[in-house]
Amino acid sequence: MLEKRFYDFKNNIAPRKYGKYWEDAKKTFSIDYIKSSFVSHGVRNYLPDIYSNKFKEEDLLKIYSNRKDVWQKVGCKKICQKKKQ
Numbered sequence: 001m002l003e004k005r006f007y008d009f010k011n012n013i014a015p016r017k018y019g020k021y022w023e024d025a026k027k028t029f030s031i032d033y034i035k036s037s038f039v040s041h042g043v044r045n046y047l048p049d050i051y052s053n054k055f056k057e058e059d060l061l062k063i064y065s066n067r068k069d070v071w072q073k074v075g076c077k078k079i080c081q082k083k084k085q
Contacts, residue, residue: 003036
């Protein structure tokens with residue numbers, strides 16, 4: 001059900017025009033919904049990672065500059081963002 005909603009949304013929103021900046025920017029990302037997960041195929045990855053102990057904290061961006069947190073809780077998941085390598 002969620003997969004169908006995702007592709008309905010993607011097919012409806014993709015053909016629209018949003019101005020020069022977004023016409024150029026939309027070429028840098030592509031997202032699919034595969035096996036109950038969002039997967040980024042684009043040059044830019046706009047999707048956060050789901051935090052787990054597999055990440056080294058020094059490889060993650062801090063959420064807040066004045067705190068040591070490297071994840072943010074959204075619903076029942078913790079999300080994080082890797083530093084650019």
